Amino acid sequence: MIIKSLKKGFSQLWQYKKIWVLLYSLTFVVAAFIAYPLKTYLENKIGTSLMIKDMIKGFDYTLYTDFMNHYGDGIAPIMNYSLLLIILFMLLFIFLMGGILSTFKNAPEKYNGKSFWSNAAHFFWRIFRMTIYFLFIHGAVLGLFFFIYLKITKGLSPMNLESEGIIFVAMKIMVPIYILFSSFFFMWHDYAKIHLVQNDNKWIFQSIIPSLKFIIKNIKNTWGLYLLNVLILMLLFIVNHFISNSFEITTGLSIFISFFISQLFLISRLGLKLVNLSSANHLFQENN
Amino acid sequence: MGKIVYTILLILVSFWAEAQKKRFSVPLSPRTSNYDIKVSLDTEKKSITGSQKVTFTNPSSDTIWTMPFHMYYNAFKNNLSLFNTGYSRIPRTISEDEIKKGIWGWINVDKIKDENGNELSFSFVQPDIDNKDDHTVLEVQLKEPILPYGNYILDMDWRSQIPKAKARTGYNRDFFFMVQWYPKLGVYEPAGSRFAKEGQWNCHQYHPVTEYFGEYGVYQVEIDLPVEYKTGASGFLLDESINGDRKKLTYLAEDVIDFAWTANPGFIEIVENWKGVDIKLLIMPEHVCNKDRFLKSAFSTLDFYEEYIEKYPYPSLTIVSPPFHGLFSGAMEYPMLITSPTLCDLPSGIKTTETLTIHELTHQYFMQMVGNNEQEEAWMDEGFTSFFEAKILDKYYPEGVVNFDYLDMKVNSKELRRGRFMSTNNPKINPLSDFSYTFKHGSSGDINYGKAAVGLMTLEGLVGEAVMKDIMQTYFARWKFKHPCRNDFEDVVLEVVTEKLGEEKAIVIQDFLQQLIYGTETCNYAVEYISNSLIGDPLGYFDDLDECKYPTDNKKETYQAKTVLFRLGEFTLPIEVKIIFDNGDEIIENWDGKARSHEFVYTGKRKIASVEIDPELKNPLDNNLIDNSYVIEQKETGIVRYFTSFMTWMEGIMVSATALI
Numbered sequence: 001m002i003i004k005s006l007k008k009g010f011s012q013l014w015q016y017k018k019i020w021v022l023l024y025s026l027t028f029v030v031a032a033f034i035a036y037p038l039k040t041y042l043e044n045k046i047g048t049s050l051m052i053k054d055m056i057k058g059f060d061y062t063l064y065t066d067f068m069n070h071y072g073d074g075i076a077p078i079m080n081y082s083l084l085l086i087i088l089f090m091l092l093f094i095f096l097m098g099g100i101l102s103t104f105k106n107a108p109e110k111y112n113g114k115s116f117w118s119n120a121a122h123f124f125w126r127i128f129r130m131t132i133y134f135l136f137i138h139g140a141v142l143g144l145f146f147f148i149y150l151k152i153t154k155g156l157s158p159m160n161l162e163s164e165g166i167i168f169v170a171m172k173i174m175v176p177i178y179i180l181f182s183s184f185f186f187m188w189h190d191y192a193k194i195h196l197v198q199n200d201n202k203w204i205f206q207s208i209i210p211s212l213k214f215i216i217k218n219i220k221n222t223w224g225l226y227l228l229n230v231l232i233l234m235l236l237f238i239v240n241h242f243i244s245n246s247f248e249i250t251t252g253l254s255i256f257i258s259f260f261i262s263q264l265f266l267i268s269r270l271g272l273k274l275v276n277l278s279s280a281n282h283l284f285q286e287n288n
Numbered sequence: 289m290g291k292i293v294y295t296i297l298l299i300l301v302s303f304w305a306e307a308q309k310k311r312f313s314v315p316l317s318p319r320t321s322n323y324d325i326k327v328s329l330d331t332e333k334k335s336i337t338g339s340q341k342v343t344f345t346n347p348s349s350d351t352i353w354t355m356p357f358h359m360y361y362n363a364f365k366n367n368l369s370l371f372n373t374g375y376s377r378i379p380r381t382i383s384e385d386e387i388k389k390g391i392w393g394w395i396n397v398d399k400i401k402d403e404n405g406n407e408l409s410f411s412f413v414q415p416d417i418d419n420k421d422d423h424t425v426l427e428v429q430l431k432e433p434i435l436p437y438g439n440y441i442l443d444m445d446w447r448s449q450i451p452k453a454k455a456r457t458g459y460n461r462d463f464f465f466m467v468q469w470y471p472k473l474g475v476y477e478p479a480g481s482r483f484a485k486e487g488q489w490n491c492h493q494y495h496p497v498t499e500y501f502g503e504y505g506v507y508q509v510e511i512d513l514p515v516e517y518k519t520g521a522s523g524f525l526l527d528e529s530i531n532g533d534r535k536k537l538t539y540l541a542e543d544v545i546d547f548a549w550t551a552n553p554g555f556i557e558i559v560e561n562w563k564g565v566d567i568k569l570l571i572m573p574e575h576v577c578n579k580d581r582f583l584k585s586a587f588s589t590l591d592f593y594e595e596y597i598e599k600y601p602y603p604s605l606t607i608v609s610p611p612f613h614g615l616f617s618g619a620m621e622y623p624m625l626i627t628s629p630t631l632c633d634l635p636s637g638i639k640t641t642e643t644l645t646i647h648e649l650t651h652q653y654f655m656q657m658v659g660n661n662e663q664e665e666a667w668m669d670e671g672f673t674s675f676f677e678a679k680i681l682d683k684y685y686p687e688g689v690v691n692f693d694y695l696d697m698k699v700n701s702k703e704l705r706r707g708r709f710m711s712t713n714n715p716k717i718n719p720l721s722d723f724s725y726t727f728k729h730g731s732s733g734d735i736n737y738g739k740a741a742v743g744l745m746t747l748e749g750l751v752g753e754a755v756m757k758d759i760m761q762t763y764f765a766r767w768k769f770k771h772p773c774r775n776d777f778e779d780v781v782l783e784v785v786t787e788k789l790g791e792e793k794a795i796v797i798q799d800f801l802q803q804l805i806y807g808t809e810t811c812n813y814a815v816e817y818i819s820n821s822l823i824g825d826p827l828g829y830f831d832d833l834d835e836c837k838y839p840t841d842n843k844k845e846t847y848q849a850k851t852v853l854f855r856l857g858e859f860t861l862p863i864e865v866k867i868i869f870d871n872g873d874e875i876i877e878n879w880d881g882k883a884r885s886h887e888f889v890y891t892g893k894r895k896i897a898s899v900e901i902d903p904e905l906k907n908p909l910d911n912n913l914i915d916n917s918y919v920i921e922q923k924e925t926g927i928v929r930y931f932t933s934f935m936t937w938m939e940g941i942m943v944s945a946t947a948l949i
């Protein structure tokens with residue numbers, strides 16, 4: 001069942017590659033809009049300095065400190081503007097979510113732009129509200145883990161701890177547990193959205209509660225599939241880590257290659273995101 | 289039976305002989321204040337009972353009637369001590385639990401007798417700040433005076449309650465870190481030494497921001513404590529005896545300004561040898577993973593000084609790596625004993641363990657062998673140690689002190705020191721010449737460490753590495769086992785510079801030191817612009833109104849190539865300027881750096897391609913190195929790398945954030 005759903009995920013990803021392209025283009029454009037002012041600012045403020053040539057070697061501490069001390073005032077507005085654009089991006093992504101899930105649900109022969117956009121608009125507010133609810137849930141889970149961590153490590157206080165070992169050991173044990181535990185809530189969030197789109201419920205609680213029941217009823221399949229998706233994503237991260245560390249950046253060409261690889265990595269991440277949603281959608285449909 | 293006795297005797301004799309070998313046959317210092325101390329540590333009550341015989345030799349022709357003693361533990365006696373209130377008289381936060389349980393640290397002298405058995409009276413005095421609740425200086429009234437150049441002996445009985453994990457000292461659980469723990473005699477400054485106009489005791493109260501000052505002497509310290517405790521101390525072990533569940537250890541430290549010791553049953557003892565010096569590392573089992581980092585950095589430092597100044601003269605060095613619950617000991621320096629905390633889980637690219645070991649070990653030279661007054665002129669050891677710390681780290685750890693693969697981050701120690709100082713919010717807060725105990729508002733670290741170290745780096749840039757080494761060697765040779773002040777250092781600098789580089793250079797250096805030590809100004813030179821303008825043919829009417837000169841086709845390609853430099857800071861020093869022309873020519877120009885602006889102009893076929901102030905980075909005090917250069921045609925690949933990296937991060941953040949949708 002899990003494998004079947006996963007396969008379906010990959011096939012739908014390919015079938016609706018236009019969505020994939022759309023997501024990537026959106027990410028690329030917004031990121032370019034964010035990064036461009038920084039480039040202009042650097043060019044204006046320090047563009048004539050010979051120290052620019054040190055930047056090619058990577059992070060230069062002296063350049064960084066002198067830059068922040070003398071021209072750093074211009075960075076905060078750029079960062080604020082970036083934050084604004086990221087929020088805008090998130091809203092757009094929420095908007096697209098309805099279209100994406102409807103496409104997976106209806107499974108048209110080919111990507112249908114018209115129905116994609118109309119469904120996106122149709123579900124926007126409900127998915128938006130659901131995002132807010134789940135933000136609280138994810139925050140509560142994280143807060144709970146943080147609280148337990150502070151309890152175990154006695155507030156990280158050297159006065160109360162025998163040795164620092166517990167600080168790191170607790171971290172090493174709790175992070176995987178957190179990932180495992182919180183993944184359940186992220187998965188729940190996914191199925192709640194799928195449930196919402198499948199049933200076109202008016203109230204989001206009509207989806208949040210039943211989707212939880214569904215997950216628990218099919219826990220082996222749902223969580224199994226979700227963890228498999230997470231595993232593939234982690235593999236992707238590992239592969240990217242090795243590739244990006246395997247060459248040095250010294251020339252314009254290597255900057256280009258490195259940038260190209262990072263874009264491939266990003267495209268793959270977005271692809272896996274779609275695979276995750278599509279496969280979960282398939283699992284949901286098959287079990288209802 | 290006889291054989292066993294014989295063997296034991298043999299062991300004892302050889303131990304004794306071994307210990308005797310470690311004594312100096314010729315004293316290194318004047319041995320002005322000598323201590324014979326006996327203490328017993330109560331690990332349950334966290335207290336000490338002690339007695340000490342202090343032998344003082346009057347270094348002056350004065351007749352002295354009083355003797356002041358530092359009673360450092362009394363800084364933790366109440367919430368209104370100078371240490372606990374600073375200058376504001378508002379008590380600093382002390383843990384509720386300790387207040388409720390009445391946990392305070394103190395030291396109390398019960399009885400003082402002179403050599404003739406006279407019982408002497410004593411009282412607390414406040415030489416710096418009039419705060420009667422501060423009991424950190426005890427003044428003893430003598431019945432018979434200390435005669436010029438004469439010896440004087442005192443016997444004191446005292447007790448103390450060890451503070452719980454206070455600044456640098458105290459206990460937590462069963463870790464004891466015993467520093468500034470006994471009544472310590474002030475330093476007598478004869479007229480003409482340091483800032484003394486007439487003979488005077490120098491014995492400040494315990495100020496919150498500064499460290500210590502002590503007189504050279506020999507310490508023989510017998511410590512009685514439970515047998516299971518592992519110990520380390522200044523000096524070397526002279527004698528050891530076990531009696532039931534207690535043991536007595538006798539340490540001898542010669543020609544030192546202080547004595548520190550530590551005890552903890554949990555320590556692992558690692559002993560190595562560096563060219564005849566016993567290196568003892570006291571470390572917790574959970575930190576043993578970093579043992580090589582301690583030893584390698586200690587060995588490198590000792591190697592460095594053997595070559596740069598002179599070989600470490602003492603028979604032993606103890607490095608204490610405190611447990612996590614003993615972090616209150618900080619990273620500190622005491623004669624022949626240093627502390628340097630470590631954590632095994634920190635990434636190997638961060639060289640904190642090495643930095644602290646090298647820094648504290650450097651203090652053996654500056655503050656221990658060259659005994660500056662840390663309370664008045666902390667920069668004369670902290671600035672020096674920070675300067676050398678960077679030198680040693682960058683020599684032995686070329687990979688940098690912060691090193692990550694990501695973005696090829698590699699920061700070396702000199703860069704880090706400069707950057708940290710330049711990033712302080714108020715680099716003009718006070719001059720180095722202010723007495724350190726008056727430093728306020730967090731300026732101590734920025735000025736005593738940062739400004740002084742970067743200033744010394746700049747001095748080295750101005751005189752060159754070889755002359756700097758001469759300066760340090762001369763200063764050390766002249767002032768070892770004495771108490772110099774800044775004037776003495778300045779004298780040595782000017783003397784060496786005059787001799788090696790001439791009087792003209794000495795004037796420049798004098799001006800530099802004046803600004804560095806007594807001023808608060810900052811330094812910044814900048815290249816404002818480059819212009820390459822075509823010099824046109826003469827056009828128009830000149831002598832003859834009948835003849836107008838018109839543009840012709842055979843133009844001469846002659847340019848006025850010019851660059852304008854600005855002085856944006858108040859700190860002035862001579863600077864070198866490298867000018868590169870479009871035909872590849874390179875010239876170095878000199879500017880005395882005094883005027884607010886300056887220009888270099890060239891007429892000819894060449895155009896200026898780039899200008900760089902201080903191309904060899906001799907002046908790290910310049911607070912903006914970005915504006916030190918100007919280039920006409922920029923290669924933008926550097927900016928493109930940052931742009932693409934930043935864009936990639938943003939994409940990554942955005943995609944990660946969609947997990948929340």
Ligand SMILES: [Zn+2]
Pocket residue numbers: 647648651669670673
């Ligand atoms: Zn220091």
